[in-house]
Amino acid sequence: MTDGDYRHLYVVMEQEEGKLVPVSLEMLCEARRLMDDFNIKYSSKEKVVALLLGDGVKEISKDLIEHGADVVVLVDNPELRYVRNTIYTKLIAQIVTDQDVAAKIESVDVGNFKKPRYMFFAADSVGRHLSSTVMAELDSGLASDINKLVIEDLPLTHQIKTAGKPLIYEKTLEMYRPDFSGFLWTTILCLDNRNPTIERDYHPQACSIIPGVFETKEADSSRNGKVIEYSPRFDQKDLLVKILDRKIIKSEVDFDACKTIVSFGRGIKESPEENVKLIEQLASELDAEIGISLPLSKKPISINQTIDSKYFIPDRVIGSSGRKVSPKLYIAVGISGAIQHLAGMKDSEFVLAINPDENSPIKDECDMFIKGKMEDVLPLLIESLKTQKKVVQA
Numbered sequence: 001m002t003d004g005d006y007r008h009l010y011v012v013m014e015q016e017e018g019k020l021v022p023v024s025l026e027m028l029c030e031a032r033r034l035m036d037d038f039n040i041k042y043s044s045k046e047k048v049v050a051l052l053l054g055d056g057v058k059e060i061s062k063d064l065i066e067h068g069a070d071v072v073v074l075v076d077n078p079e080l081r082y083v084r085n086t087i088y089t090k091l092i093a094q095i096v097t098d099q100d101v102a103a104k105i106e107s108v109d110v111g112n113f114k115k116p117r118y119m120f121f122a123a124d125s126v127g128r129h130l131s132s133t134v135m136a137e138l139d140s141g142l143a144s145d146i147n148k149l150v151i152e153d154l155p156l157t158h159q160i161k162t163a164g165k166p167l168i169y170e171k172t173l174e175m176y177r178p179d180f181s182g183f184l185w186t187t188i189l190c191l192d193n194r195n196p197t198i199e200r201d202y203h204p205q206a207c208s209i210i211p212g213v214f215e216t217k218e219a220d221s222s223r224n225g226k227v228i229e230y231s232p233r234f235d236q237k238d239l240l241v242k243i244l245d246r247k248i249i250k251s252e253v254d255f256d257a258c259k260t261i262v263s264f265g266r267g268i269k270e271s272p273e274e275n276v277k278l279i280e281q282l283a284s285e286l287d288a289e290i291g292i293s294l295p296l297s298k299k300p301i302s303i304n305q306t307i308d309s310k311y312f313i314p315d316r317v318i319g320s321s322g323r324k325v326s327p328k329l330y331i332a333v334g335i336s337g338a339i340q341h342l343a344g345m346k347d348s349e350f351v352l353a354i355n356p357d358e359n360s361p362i363k364d365e366c367d368m369f370i371k372g373k374m375e376d377v378l379p380l381l382i383e384s385l386k387t388q389k390k391v392v393q394a
């Protein structure tokens with residue numbers, strides 16, 4: 001491999017009916033931060049490239065440049081109005097390996113360009129699917145659900161990768177993901193095989209990024225960038241699946257209408273039915289909607305059918321795989337505070353957590369922590385709210 005084989009950080013944008021999905025700008029701002037450092041430390045020539053596919057989306061390009069893209073590769077075509085995995089996968093793989101596009105990105109001949117150096121996708125329902133199929137097409141690896149990124153030179157000795165010799169892997173993307181409810185961090189690396197017997201490159205180094213974990217910076221209207229319009233080549237057989245109609249089904253759980261949300265997690269497990277009843281009472285006193293953590297939607301606890309079908313449902317899940325909420329008051333009962341859950345509620349104005357374990361990550365994320373079991377704390381809270389209501393009404 002030569003250094004010119006792999007270049008730039010490509011970020012796959014997501015939009016819905018011509019409006020950017022928030023995680024797109026979050027990824028772009030993080031890409032800018034990383035490449036600002038990269039440009040100082042390694043090379044000023046490599047760019048942040050936003051890939052924007054859709055129908056009638058040209059106007060968005062300006063927004064992308066103002067949020068950090070050096071270049072936008074725009075594919076505006078009626079066939080791309082909605083994401084169809086086969087077409088999107090083929091097109092993205094085509095664009096990011098296209099030498100003409102690469103030449104336009106840098107305005108120079110890039111003779112040996114092969115693939116992107118890095119690639120970002122969103123870790124949502126569209127991006128999770130797309131990232132895996134695009135990376136299969138590009139024959140490289142993928143780290144999913146990432147919430148921290150670092151680029152640096154990494155000294156490494158590995159039996160397989162380096163045949164036991166110490167080597168420096170330059171410009172390596174370290175991709176961090178939270179595991180075991182955020183109690184453990186895993187660092188994922190996508191490294192070339194430098195062992196002469198199994199030599200092989202793995203590029204791009206790619207990941208999907210959890211929505212809500214990176215900040216979107218203010219748009220900078222003084223930024224300049226380039227828009228490259230790409231004419232797609234479709235294979236008719238990829239267009240056989242047509243989207244004839246599309247309905248957005250509004251959830252029956254209306255979190256937006258409530259000032260308070262009471263959410264519960266696996267901490268209910270010791271006496272689930274009694275605990276859910278307590279949570280219902282608390283929510284009723286506060287005129288609150290009820291949310292859950294993701295594991296409960298996978299039915300890990302046996303409970304009566306009425307409670308199960310009312311509460312243990314995907315519609316109530318708060319987090320990166322569920323709903324994003326921003327109430328005035330968020331009460332997390334028996335929830336540890338995994339990063340994926342936090343991504344859904346971190347914009348709440350005030351967070352109260354009830355948990356017996358002071359080492360739970362939620363303790364660092366809340367405004368008030370009540371150390372205790374919900375069985376003990378909730379009855380006191382409910383009683384106190386009832387008393388206060390009587391005082392106010394008197």
Ligand SMILES: Cc1cc2nc3c(=O)[nH]c(=O)nc-3n(C[C@H](O)[C@H](O)[C@H](O)COP(=O)(O)OP(=O)(O)OC[C@H]3O[C@@H](n4cnc5c(N)ncnc54)[C@H](O)[C@@H]3O)c2cc1C
Binds near residue numbers: 145322333340357
């Ligand atoms: C790709 C991916 C996406 C994910 N998306 C989401 C998502 O969108 N939303 C989400 O929530 N999770 C998501 N997760 C799962 C997430 O990583 C955590 O596993 C999950 O949030 C943990 O749920 P929990 O807090 O209910 O359970 P746990 O982590 O098991 O925590 C239970 C908590 O209850 C406390 N507790 C125990 N007994 C009591 C008691 N009697 N009273 C009060 N507290 C008690 C414990 O101290 C503990 O802190 C995702 C994971 C992955 C890998």
